[in-house]
Amino acid sequence: MNIAMLGSGFIARFYADTLHAQRRRDQITAVYSRNETNAKRFASDYGLNAYSTKMAKVIKDESIDAVIIALPNHLHEEAVMACAKYGKAVLCTKPLGRNASEAKRMLDAVEQAGVFAGYLEDLCYTPKFLKSVDSVQAGSLGRILWTKSREAHPGPHSDWFWDKDLSGGGAIIDLGCHCVEIGRNFIGKSVRPVEVMCWADTQVHPIEAEDHAIGLVRYENGAIGQFEVSWTFRGGMDLRDEVMGTEGTIWLNSFLRTGFDMFTTGKGGKYVAEKAESDSGWLFPVGDEAHELGYPHMFTDMFDAMEQGRAPLETFYDGYVVNAILDAALLSAKTKNWEKVILEDWRGKSDPRHEKSYASHDEKYYLIKKELLPNGDEKLILKDKITGEVKQETKRN
Numbered sequence: 370m371n372i373a374m375l376g377s378g379f380i381a382r383f384y385a386d387t388l389h390a391q392r393r394r395d396q397i398t399a400v401y402s403r404n405e406t407n408a409k410r411f412a413s414d415y416g417l418n419a420y421s422t423k424m425a426k427v428i429k430d431e432s433i434d435a436v437i438i439a440l441p442n443h444l445h446e447e448a449v450m451a452c453a454k455y456g457k458a459v460l461c462t463k464p465l466g467r468n469a470s471e472a473k474r475m476l477d478a479v480e481q482a483g484v485f486a487g488y489l490e491d492l493c494y495t496p497k498f499l500k501s502v503d504s505v506q507a508g509s510l511g512r513i514l515w516t517k518s519r520e521a522h523p524g525p526h527s528d529w530f531w532d533k534d535l536s537g538g539g540a541i542i543d544l545g546c547h548c549v550e551i552g553r554n555f556i557g558k559s560v561r562p563v564e565v566m567c568w569a570d571t572q573v574h575p576i577e578a579e580d581h582a583i584g585l586v587r588y589e590n591g592a593i594g595q596f597e598v599s600w601t602f603r604g605g606m607d608l609r610d611e612v613m614g615t616e617g618t619i620w621l622n623s624f625l626r627t628g629f630d631m632f633t634t635g636k637g638g639k640y641v642a643e644k645a646e647s648d649s650g651w652l653f654p655v656g657d658e659a660h661e662l663g664y665p666h667m668f669t670d671m672f673d674a675m676e677q678g679r680a681p682l683e684t685f686y687d688g689y690v691v692n693a694i695l696d697a698a699l700l701s702a703k704t705k706n707w708e709k710v711i712l713e714d715w716r717g718k719s720d721p722r723h724e725k726s727y728a729s730h731d732e733k734y735y736l737i738k739k740e741l742l743p744n745g746d747e748k749l750i751l752k753d754k755i756t757g758e759v760k761q762e763t764k765r766n
């Protein structure tokens with residue numbers, strides 16, 4: 370593929386480092402940046418043929434097969450519309466929109482234009498995440514009851530993130546989009562998110578938007594997806610997920626504790642990892658940062674999907690659902706009530722039944738709990754299926 374990159378900032382460089390690493394074949398050939406010096410520098414750093422300060426010029430160039438949007442949130446819609454207009458495959462970074470209305474317009478535009486569209490949700494592509502989702506889908510954890518996803522760091526690196534009009538919000542839109550989509554993957558994308566309860570506050574920074582939030586997304590099958598996001602966390606970037614099912618549990622730590630701990634007095638003073646707050650003392654570097662964050666698997670899926678004529682794992686529709694959940698979260702933070710997730714376009718299951726099934730001990734009793742005690746006795750907690758009486762039986766060993 371010949372790829373056009375829109376934007377030359379933080380994420381554009383991560384994407385370029387990924388695409389131009391490890392002898393990969395799909396290459397960026399052109400970059401758009403509003404600032405000519407930055408465009409030129411990016412083109413020179415990655416050996417690109419072309420750069421421009423005109424977005425449309427880069428998108429419509431005949432040699433371009435796919436466009437990557439790595440621009441601030443308020444420019445995603447304009448860029449997606451231009452890709453739809455010129456019939457170009459488009460890959461858009463997260464969040465898809467600043468809200469569900471923007472995301473829906475983008476979804477409609479690419480579908481009407483019939484162009485390939487992928488949602489660049491990298492954290493749903495880390496190797497350990499993909500393996501975890503495989504295990505969940507194989508039933509290793511049973512029925513998923515609760516997921517928790519946390520992304521917290523000391524705050525983003527550019528002015529526009531901190532301006533609510535440009536970004537669409539604070540930590541909820543910036544980080545919550547990752548956490549919500551992680552939860553959806555584990556609970557099942559075909560399960561409808563119904564309502565959200567969210568606490569949010571601006572605890573530290575002098576900004577209009579929230580810099581810390583915790584939310585609960587209730588799904589139609591009774592599962593709960595919890596998200597915890599913060600721009601006030603000190604100590605680096607904390608990326609952790611948990612999944613709890615009737616048959617098992619998964620804990621993932623994707624950044625601060627990847628099995629690589631290093632102590633240094635500070636000599637050398639090199640880049641450690643994204644949002645690291647120190648380059649001395651005990652440090653938690655990351656081996657191949659792009660890999661730990663999921664970028665290589667993400668682009669492989671995107672370009673494979675384009676060639677194979679299938680949808681990628683993360684689509685614009687997913688981005689739209691995420692935006693709808695986050696809209697409900699932002700509203701709930703204001704009203705302090707559970708707020709409905711408004712999805713005018715729902716493409717998953719519509720079966721509100723909870724799939725509960727109780728373990729049977731015998732014909733008369735359900736088995737509530739079995740436990741081996743320190744003295745070797747085994748206790749059974751049983752419930753009568755008809756009368757509801759709860760009793761215990763102890764087997765002395």
Ligand SMILES: NC(=O)c1ccc[n+]([C@@H]2O[C@H](COP(=O)([O-])OP(=O)(O)OC[C@H]3O[C@@H](n4cnc5c(N)ncnc54)[C@H](O)[C@@H]3O)[C@@H](O)[C@H]2O)c1
Nearest residue numbers: 376377378379380381403439440441442462463464491527
């Ligand atoms: N893990 C991830 O997937 C991830 C991580 C970081 C950022 N992002 C997303 O990537 C996008 C860009 O974020 P970033 O961190 O690269 O930001 P950044 O500020 O580092 O870079 C933004 C780029 O857009 C340009 N830009 C800014 N305002 C512009 C304007 N008004 N017109 C034209 N160009 C403009 C900047 O010059 C720069 O090239 C955002 O949507 C963000 O949410 C995703």
